[in-house]
Amino acid sequence: MVNRFSFRLLSVAGLLLATALQVAAFGADVQMKVTKNDYLSTQGFDVMLYDSRYHPVFVDQKNTAMEMILHDQRIATNGDVRLMPTPEQWDLVATLKARHAEQANNRLTADLAFPTFGLSYTLEVAAEPGGVRVSVNLDKPLPPKLAGRAGFNLELLPSIYMGKAYLVDGTKAGIFPRTPDDPMIKVLPLPDEPKKAYYLEDWDKAKGYTQPLPFAEGRSITLGVDDALARVSVKSDTADLMLFDGRDRAQNGWFVLRSLIPAGKTKDAIVWHIRPDVIPNWTRPPMIAHSQVGYAPDFSKVAVLELDPKYKAPKTAKVLRLMEDGSYKQVFEGPITPAKPWLRYVYSKFDFTPVKDPGLYVIEYADQRTAPFPISHDVYARIWQDSLDHHLAEQMDHVSVREGYRMWHGASHLDDGRMAPVVGEQFDGWYQATATDGKYKGGDHIPGMNVGGWYDAGDFDLEEPAQLSVIQSLALAYREFNLKYDELTVNETSREVEMHRPDGMPDTVEQVKHGALYILAQFDNIGHAIRGTHEPDLRQYTQVGDGASKTDGRIYDPKLGPNEVKGDYSGKPDDRWIFTTNNPYFQWNAIAALAAAADTLKGYDDALAKDCLDTAIKAWSEEKSHPTQSPASGGLGPGAGVLAASQGTVGGAPKRQGSSGAPAGSAGNSAAPAPPASFRRSGFGVGVDWPAALELTIATHGAEPYKSRLKELFPQMITPQQMEFRGWSAVRALPYLDASAKDQMREAVKTYMAGLDKKLDATPFGVPPSLGTWGGSGAVVDMAIRMYFLHKTFPDIVGPEYTLRAVNYILGTHPVSSTSYVAGVGTVSKTKTYSNNRADNSYIPGAVIPGYIIIKPDFPECIDDFGFLWFEDEAVVAGSANWVVAGNAAEAIVNGSK
Ligand SMILES: [Ca+2]
Ligand SMILES: [Ca+2]
Ligand SMILES: [Ca+2]
Structure with a gap:
């Protein structure tokens, strides 16, 4: 992970300089403001409040309430009142009634309630010198039965803090544990607690109503003392701070910082002062997005540079050849395109298509250098086999699956x-x-x-x-x-x-x-x-x-x-x-x-x-x-x-x-949601029997009534809207239709292509953007397949570059990092996936992850070193099977040109 690694090195170097200036003034210069995007921000640090909501089906996705982004990493989420120290996916969450962003006061507020407990309150996050002041203001004093239960929780990303140091009250030292091992106690439901759905009641019972005890406690705490990128101090004015380990109950748990709400108080029942240690004038190092398997000699080679808008960006980038003796020899230098903004970063492209000689290369831009990648005719020859013979094979039910030992x-x-x-x-x-x-x-x-x-x-x-x-x-x-x-x-x-x-x-x-x-x-x-x-x-x-x-x-x-x-x-x-x-x-x-x-x-x-x-x-x-x-x-x-x-x-x-009935027992594990329903698209109801008519026509060599039904549906399948969904598959119907059908389809493809480039230019990556609650790699693989079939049938209208661009996107030419989304494929790939071996922090080769999402409103995220966010990391079998098609399509395009 060359990019991320040098990111760290650079930051540590930057820190050595910064520490001398900063030590006495931990975050003192920070003055946050509510931006036009309605969150609190200063250079290097942002705080969002309920830009994202709990999911209607999956509930807690570790992506809601108060969230903090420090040095371009989302370090904390789920900041809100909870009734347990380490809640899990389906545990009780507050109901959001309203949220406000006040630019005049540099303050975010959210009106919230636990209606079934008669608890309502306002959560306020206000700028103050050095960071933010977080307060919980109750409408009425805490119902007595919630004393010792209701507290303000903030969850911290374990992959950042695990193994890092913390200091409590300035002197009590500790290390965030790698393995959870806290004493567990029973926290029984209250006698008059509202009934939940039967499956949640069963689950609570099965878990034995356990909660961990805190592993640290005090009035103030500095988190990540030894990590310049993640150091934050928190001080509580009211109740003590406690640190819990959510992984005691579920492998996908986070560390939880918590204070209990005191009895009898309403205004300022909780007051925390959060001080990030922001590196002065922080700018994120450039990210060079490129294909981790490399490029075919005679095809377009374009890297995308993701840049901090405040970064003083050099105007050229280089390609270096990695020689047999380990030395690097510059073979190309070229201009990057003018920076174009998209969300919070700006983007430039670096076209190095002229580099064609087979061999090993790296791209160098400013102080960043990529991992080595080949230029070769067979770069796509080995990209899909893991998806077929590892991921899909491992997912086979009702059989045993063995690999070597x-x-x-x-x-x-x-x-x-x-x-x-x-x-x-x-x-x-x-x-x-x-x-x-x-x-x-x-x-x-x-x-x-x-x-x-x-x-x-x-x-x-x-x-x-x-x-x-x-x-x-x-x-x-x-x-x-x-x-x-x-x-x-x-x-x-x-x-x-x-x-x-x-x-x-x-x-x-x-x-x-x-x-x-x-x-x-x-x-x-x-x-x-x-x-x-x-x-x-x-x-x-x-x-x-x-x-x-x-x-x-x-x-x-x-x-x-x-x-x-x-x-x-x-x-x-x-x-x-x-x-x-x-x-x-x-x-x-x-x-x-x-x-x-x-x-x-x-x-x-x-x-x-x-x-x-x-x-x-x-x-x-x-x-x-x-x-x-x-x-x-x-x-x-x-x-x-x-x-x-x-x-x-x-x-x-x-x-x-x-x-x-559920069996009795305790101890849980992480839970997986359903995959995104890629078929839930507009125009879904059109020609619902089209695939059946098509496959039956092919399987029967053009028998009736299937062939006639194909003919009947053909015009409605080749509309621009359908072309992007299933309409492209009409090229497979052409051998069974009248000769004029091909001409009709040619016109339809022309119409479709007319608007396509402009649409794809909406992001710097030239593929459908990932704007949903799940990463959008599935839509990009679909594009690779669709454009291959259209290219094959109408090469004069549809070029080969669309399929290769989509495939190169999956293989690393995408936002956030240049990590290949196919586990195990490419020099640098995602090797922590939300697969059924995730408890081992591992992956199944060939799993294609959903990839980045936009943490609302504007932060693209796909965390390399963490595999427990299903919306970024969970591979679905349909995605692997589609990748087999897309990978072969890319290979066929390159082979066809030889
Ligand atoms: Ca076989
Ligand atoms: Ca059984
Ligand atoms: Ca499922």
Whole structure:
């Protein structure tokens, strides 16, 4: 991590100079102001207040309330009143009523409440010399029952402070622990505490109501004494400060600084003075965004420089060649483009396309030098294999997965599953619409569902949209690129998968089959596509590690005692729930996925290929004669209820199902949310049967009625809006349409391209920006795929650079840092991901992370050294499968030019 490393070196050097001047005047020069962006700011330090809210489904994302950015790192979040020392993802949070930014008084305020506890207050963050004064002002004195419970909490990023020093009251020294090991105590719920949703009550009970004791206490504390970039002092005027370790309860916990609200007080019940030790005239070192796998000789090579607007930027950058003896030889120097602002930084481009000779290179700009990267014809040849044979392979459910000496996981969830009872909205936005489905009712074992499928993401559930997307992407990759790569052995009969061991079957074909088995099981056993397979409770859902240890693998039999085992049956109700809710999107995409699988499997497993095709054809006919209705209360889950449920403000009357109780126990783990629903886009309802018509036409070599339906839908699929969604796939329909269709599409592509460059120029990176609550790498990979197919069919209208630009973005040419978003791919890549091995601070090779988001309103963030923010770090299987397509597309473009 050359960029970040030199960032540190530079800062330490800067500090040595600064310390002499600064020691006596810790932060004294700082005078913060409310900016036009409505937060408090001074050069090197910002404080935001509720620019971001709690998430309607995932609740606490470690990105809300009062947040602090020091020297361009978000060091603290979640500053607000909480009722526990170390709250977790679903624990009670305040309700925000209003927020104000007063430029005249340089003050931010937020009006907040815990309505179910009769507590309302104003949180105020005001500039004062040296930093900010934070105060909590209650409308009425604290309800007596909240004494010793309600306190002001501020959470500190563990990857920054772990292993760093702190000083309490100037003399009591300590080091932030690497491993949490504090004494735990029981903090029982209050007798009249409002009921939460049943799954939260179960989870609290399962955790044993434990909280850690503080590891430091005093009136003032300096955090990160030995870290010039993160040193902050906090002094409390009222109650003592306490430092807790949130990781005692969950691996994704942060350090928590907290003061209890004293009884009887209203105004200034809490007063903290926060003094950051801001390096005078701080400017962020330049960041050189470039491809971490390098560049193909004959294609465009453009790095993007992300610069502090106050940085005195040199006008040129250089390319140096790394010679065999380790020396660097300058081979190119060129101008950078004039700086263009975007959010809080400015951006210039450095075009070094003329450098073409194969070899190893670095880019040098000002005092920054990148990691070495190759220029070579085969730079894209090795970028997608890890996603196929590591990430996707590791995510395979119902089989064991071994690599050399390592068992990634045992054969998992062999007891899948029981039909989900109607419990209303469940955590993570899951929802079961009906009490019965065919011959099954809630709680019944549905046989045959323990085959195929992939763990969705950092969690282990089988999300239907993810399954359908992976099948279609890999089937496309196999057919488009004749992708016969084979380094995996897959044995569905013995339920064993082994990496680095070819078995004569293309791995894409094996993966398509693995997905098809799960979808076929749905049609065979239930009769239609479903919402998916998901954990019954939060204790099981939050468990990470070996998927095979999540359930006992034995089918639940209510006649057996809780610890009784009889053959393949047990009395433990840990079997996952099958959410059978269907909707037209699932149904049509399942038909498309099965048709694509049939076309891919032929010649490898003809019997299964026939089964897939017959099932798809039958489902098509049924769907046309009896269309699936959208469930009234979305099969995807409306979502908004989870936050309310965690706040105790929904009825919450737990509809407890007899045998679904959570096992007792304690100690939790981090929890993973669902992936972003990339299909929730505008124009989503257009041509919902298009993919099914397309894949069935291809699989049947142009049979009716699929071909006619293609023809019918074609005009509405090639509108500019649809072109960016699924319309591009119409190029695959052209061989089955009239000759004039290609001309129509040519005109449509021209129209689409006319506005595209301008749209992509909205950011310096020339790809769709990441403006949502999840990082947007998925949309960029989509762009790589879409533009490849358009380029291939209309090379005179669509150049090859769009696909390569999108791929280079994923590989490091993006904001914040130049770390490749594909774990393990590229010289510098993200090696802490929100994968199911995140408790080990590790990654699964080939996982494609979502990447940066904008911490509102203007701070782009993707923290290299931390893997617990799902919106930045959680790879989804659909993303890996798409990356296989995009990576092969890039390779094909470069090969095509040779
Ligand atoms: Ca294979
Ligand atoms: Ca079981
Ligand atoms: Ca999920």
